[in-house]
Amino acid sequence: MGIVYHSNYFVWMEIGRVDFCRAKGILYRDMEAEGVLLVVAEVNCRYSSPAVFDEEVTIRTCIADVNPRMVRFEYELLHPDGKIVATGFTKHVYCSRERRPMKLPQKYWPTFGIVDPAQI
Numbered sequence: 001m002g003i004v005y006h007s008n009y010f011v012w013m014e015i016g017r018v019d020f021c022r023a024k025g026i027l028y029r030d031m032e033a034e035g036v037l038l039v040v041a042e043v044n045c046r047y048s049s050p051a052v053f054d055e056e057v058t059i060r061t062c063i064a065d066v067n068p069r070m071v072r073f074e075y076e077l078l079h080p081d082g083k084i085v086a087t088g089f090t091k092h093v094y095c096s097r098e099r100r101p102m103k104l105p106q107k108y109w110p111t112f113g114i115v116d117p118a119q120i
Helices: 008-023 028-033 106-112
Strands: 037-047 058-067 070-078 084-095
Touching: 008 028, 008 037, 008 058, 008 070, 008 084, 028 037
Parallel strands: none
Antiparallel strands: 037 084, 058 070, 070 084
16 A cells, blocks of 8 residues: 555654663663663554655654653654654553562653652
């Protein structure tokens, strides 16, 4: 059909999330090596205009909500002309290697935009 398969949009969101963290100075693999996993708890995608095969898509990623227990990323996927392909979000719970919910270690708070109440 020449149209990008719907599940690929979620892969693009993951790419956006990984690149966002990298731009903030944190590698996902380093967090995981330290025992911090970002487990997907909720995901959403609203398709607006189909991406076509071999078209470059821009991914804009931001943190929309965050606290020491979870983070919600929002995404805009754009055609080369700036028209919106899709918007969406993923909500993640910080978990240990045993996949049990945990608080995000404070060393990561600045990266995710969490403010230490002691510094307010």
